[in-house]
Structures are given as C-alpha cells and as structure tokens.
Amino acid sequence: KLSRLGIFGLGTMGRNLALNFADNGVQISVFNREIEVVDELLKTISDTGKVSGFKNVSDFVFSLDKPRIVILLITAGKPVDEAIEQLLPYLEPGDIIVDSGNSYYKDTERRYEYLKSQGLRFVGLGISGGSEGARKGPALMPGGDFSAYKDLEDSLKLVAAKSHYGPCVEYMGNRSVGHFVKMVHNGIEYAIIGAISEVFYVMRNLMRMTHEEIADVFEEWNKKDFDSFLLRTASAVLKQVDEKTGKPYVDVILDLAEQKGTGLWFTQTALEIGVPAMSISASVNSRIISTYKELRRSVAEKRETISSSKVIESFETLRDALFFSSLIAHAEGLWLLTKASQIFNYGTDLEKVLKVWRKGSILESSLIDSILKHNLNFSNCLIEDGDFRAVLEKLLPSTMALSNLCRGAAIPIPVINSSIDFYLSVTSENLPANLVQGIRDWFGYHGFYRVDQPGTVFHFVKPESQSD
C-alpha cells in the first residue's frame, strides 16, 4: 500500500510529527540517514500499521503515492540542499518537497526557483511549537506553490493544533513566505522572552521576590489577564529546583543566552528593508551582550541604587509593561511582514497569520485575539489603528514608570525600554532627524529637504569663513 506522504529525517521533530500523522490515520513512510533510528521509530509505532520505514532513499520515494510528498525535517542549511539532491533522481514532475526546518527565507527562495526549474513543487513550511507541538499539534505556516499546498492541506489540517478559529494551518502566500513568517514569529518570540525575563529580573533584584513568588504572579496573570504559552513556560521554569544544590534551577543556569539564527535574520532583514523593529533588535542585542560573561564579570560595577522601599506599588505596573512590550513586539513583527509582503509580492493575509499563531505556536496567547480585533489593513504598522493606540496609551504610563524605576535602580531592561522608544518615536510628529540631515549636509554635502519645499534637495551655502 502506498503512503500518503513521506517524512525525511527522524530527529525529535521528525519522529514526533510522524507519530502525530500516524495517530491521525495518515499512512506515511519514514526515512533517516542513520538507519537505526528508523528501526527505533518502527518499534515504537509498529502496531499502528500506518508507518513504513525505509533505509534507502529510492525505496522511500517509491513507497509514496503520486504526486509524491516528501516533508524534510532536518537541520536548516546545507543538509536541506543535500537532501534535495538525494531525492531529485527519484522524483517526477509535479512531486512536492516540503522543507519544514527553520530555513533562511533567501535559501527557500533559491530552492523554490531551482525545484521549479526541475518541474517540482516546493513548499517552505514554518513549524512552531517545538517537539511537543510536533507531537500534539503544531502551528503550521506553509508558503510556496499553492497547488502543492492544496495537495497537502488535508493532511496538515489533521495534525495541526486546533484553536477556536479552526486548525492552525493556512496558506501564507507565495514562494519563501512560509519561512519568512516563521522568522517573524521567532523575532516576536525573542522580544517577548526578553521582556518576560526583564520583568523577572526586576522582581528578583528590586522587589526581592523569590522564584516561587514570581512564578505565582506569572501564573496569576496567565489565568486572569492574558493566557500565554511563554508566561506559562516561564512560570514552570521558575518553579524548578536543582537537585544537586537545592537552589532554584534558574540560579544555577549561566546567564548566557544563545540563539540559532532566526532572531539575527529577523534583525538583519528589518535593517535591510527598512523596518524599525527596535524592541526585537534589542532582544537580539541583549542575548549578544549576555554572551560576554567574562567581560561583564571583569568590569562589573556596584552602583548606588534607589532603596528597595521605592519599589513598584503594584504588580499591575509590571503586568502592563509586559503587556505593552508584547503588543509592540507583535506590531514590529507585523510591520516587517507587511513591508516584505509588499516588496516580495507574498500576498500575505495578516489575519490568517495571527490565527495560525493562536494555538500550538510558541506565541500562543490570548493577546492574539485582542490584536485580531484591530484593523489589520494598515499600510505600514498596526499603530495606525486608533483603537490599538488607545490600548497602548493606557499601558504606557505603567511601562514608563517601570522604565524610570529601573533607570533609577541602574537595572537594564533593554527590550522594554526599546518598546517605549519605538512607540514614542512612531507617534512623534517631530523627530531630531532635521539636525541629522543638517549635519550630514554640512560635512558631506548630502542634501536635505525643506519643510516648505518637500521633494527638492537643498544644501547649505557655507560662507567662506565657515567652510572647513
């Protein structure tokens, strides 16, 4: 019996997604380079009768029903190109390759064109939810060949997470957009993880709360104010105790944050196409600063800081700041996606993107429901919507109060601070960019526009005595 689709790569993600397909009655074939892994998986699920394992690529490909669908679940980068080359000799025109790693969208663009030239259909599939999500229901962001998506749709709907909007899978648009959307998702993820950690830092160092107390507050917010996967995760992590030392586990984790690339790509892309994603960039930079552990240790200063009696009166201030920063992170991410969709002709529908993220993704949060209530037909940014601004304006005083307090206490909270600066800058009619222009022209004859004659380039006429 031929299989509906094939899973290429049986790492944790591949294995879990394979089990998820099998649970949902989809007949699949699996292949892995290290063949013992295939046996292992088959042992686990041999009873289902839904999984056939293969130890060479040709048998694997020929076990698939036509048009053949192969889903790659392998490390992003070179291994994807290698896998494609391994598959090519056995695939036929019209067959489909799906790349579901965290691939760089420019690679996806290249592979899309390459496979198209070979008569094959390519789908870049962003998957969120980690390995647990893959097993129980991930959020799926497919983009690329639309007819290929249609051939995949039913199977993907079966395994995807289900929210009150339906299965968390939607066609995201043309060519490389699936991985672009996943990159945007991860950028937002970085900023929210950063903001939650900064709130923790304040609670710990300024309010002298215990990990247990902080976890309880997070849980409370999660129940009452906004339900969020990342807040639940933070709470669970804070409750862990290290068996060896008896200390809260977070205290024995080195404060050195790593990253695998998507946050960096987000920031690079935002700079390249001109979107001011200030808080997301700050979250990437704060991970980078954290890696200089030895430097930080060697130059660490003890500073006079405000007394702890002056600390925040209510937890609501902190909650509002976290809420504010989380909304700004979404606004920045969606801005990048909107601009990219305009430039690259992705044809992305933001409503669909948000609905996909609503469940199963790392961004899973009731916050998304509140964002969906706003007008998503903006030309640049969600902040154009007056109702959205009204929400932010309400949260702003608390966020600024926290920011001021941290300044006074010499506590760095770069993500939260940058979200304020982003918002204040976007909502300021006048910025000091006039002086920037003036300086540029004075030393480099770069030109500027006048407020009374936009569109015409002017230069300073330097008197002889002032020229340098």
Ligand code: 6PG
């Ligand atoms: C997800 C996650 C997942 C992972 C990223 C980011 O949506 O399931 O985004 O893909 O968290 O790889 O990891 P780094 O923080 O290591 O860059």
